[in-house]
Amino acid sequence: MTAAPSVPFSRFGALMLVAVGFALFLAMVWLIAAGEEFGDRGNDGQAHAAGTGLNGYAGFVRLLAAEGYDVTRSRSPSGLETYDLLVLTPPAYVDPEEFAELLQKREGLGPTLVILPKWDASLPPPILPEDAREKFKPGWVILTGAYPSEWAAELPEPYKFKHIKEALAKDEAHSWEGLGLSGRMPTRTMLYADSNARHEALIADAAGHTLAFKVIGEPGSAYNENAHWTIFVADADLVNNYGMAGQSRAEAALALVEELTYDGDISAVTFDMTLNGFGASENLLTLAFRPPFLAATLCLLLALLIVGWRAFQRFGPPALAGGPAIAFGKQRLIANGAGLILRARRLRLLGAPYAALSARRIAERLGLARPDPQAIDAALARRLPGEEPFTRRATRLEAASKPADILTAAQALDSLTTKLSQGK
Template structure:
């Protein structure tokens, strides 16, 4: 019984166990912050068959991302509005149902931040239908699509000046070759359905098809204007088959894609390229936890972490002697016996019976600690005078306990004897 009582008095965790719990909790907190910051990148299916940098279908641009990485560019994909503030080259891949006013506002902000490359959509893409034979469907990899009809867009003409242009769509005859040329390169397009930008004096052609239609343009603005003199470059790729996964199957079109990116990045002077995914529905909202780990809030967060570490270290240090005694706890049977006896005295209100026995018990304890043969009050006083000269004599404390009759006086006198025992 005494062993069980001793285990009950000890703490539930050792110092090492408590430290392990705190460390594990802090690690889980950091993991939660990372998961919130990762957003849809953690377990999200961004390879959904649409035209953006994470898509591996014919109309996607995952191949362009890998090509630029292989050429030494510092490439990243951004799901946060903060990525739109990059000073490097920002690649936008707006969907067919784009808000022209919102895109125009974004392009205006980019005039004073950095260059922008806008790749227009072309194809309406579908996932492989379930009615296909099983052996055919099994050949399709995740993200693969079937290309439908090409789309003629209306929102480019609704963009603010000088970005606006008329978007056209031409289908060549069977005997016409879908050729292209520009930036010192030339080749053939993969299909005879070709989107183009109508001539506008505020743009300049970078690539054209065999008929002279503009396939890629740079926004110049009105000559002599503030935009013309100081704005960062904005490039439109109207024919996405020059840069998408479908187009990169050809070596010449892959070279054209690299040439367009290098031209938009000031002839390769800029090596940082950010592909935006927020326009394609993969934006992650800002939150307080992720902001806490970004400048300028990072300094305050580090200070808070240091303060927590200091508080935790102090919590593991002892500020004084243990409040509980070091000896074994009272066994359960003795506890019950003492509780029953105390209850009987309480019901009978015979508090005066407690003083003399408790004083005698305290005398034996103190005599043992002082190494005395007998618990004699005079001998205890002499020994205390040598050991603790400034303390009140034992005999005076014992006499006060023996003469006490009220519960408060008895408790106070007994505490005085216990304090003396503790000091010894």
């Protein structure tokens, strides 16, 4: 009997295969959860939290993170429902009714900072000289002009205001003051809000124009008494990457956040990116790792670990080493059957079955319908005259009891079958 073949993988090798496969699965889950953030694909040169151009707010995000805030860039509509500070950076064209509905919903959830868009920007054109293009980093833009947001005048009270553009002359100061700070704007092109009594100016320019204001509502109104504050930044250069280049403007941006976080009572800030076209629906894999589904996921992972651990343990006592290997196939089946007969010492019982099997073979070669011994003898006498009759050979096989006699009698029947097959 041949020895049992060796396993293709050791226990350690199988464990490594499972571990690597599980690690790849976790990597796939992370990539799906990362979504658009993977590879920094959100840095498209537009005015949002992932933009690194002059008009973007990536610098504002980094500033708040450096100050100890828990900053999140949200690509899910669920991020709009945060109870912490929400920063909205709407594009140049939004639906005033939908935006107003969002602001009204935020009144009972948490404070909101709205940064109105200012610049029309574009990526460097292909016609730029090669040496000039090489100076541009990913996400950098060319500012082509500033435009007010006309939809602000269509908002309901107390949010409604008119957004106005002003280009200062060279002899006019482009300075600002507010929140105990002061400084200069990076350009002479400025946007301001034509606010009213329902707004509290926080930052104004040298001419008294409101650059940032807090919505306070009518005195004694439900909004004034109960709503979370909303601050509008009319000139985005106070908080965008262009503005972050100046220390005084960075301090003003922090002061606006401190105003909305109630002097440190709120420590988390969410920058929404769904209004800028980066909304993504939830998927089952990412939901599985968030409450309340996280508990079920952890139980499933624990069950998988237990199953994996048990798979590497022995079930029951070990099999006897060196035992016969039962292989598949006719040859092995015959060999195993012969070994069983030898161990049982019942060789004398083989004669009659083998004689009956030989009768069927010989009858088939003689063209007989049935393996009748007398009919076989008569046909053999005509086909092979002079040969010993079949019945005599079969009787000798059935009467044999010793292995040598059984083998000799069986060979006599086999030789008769061979002669019939050869046409002799």
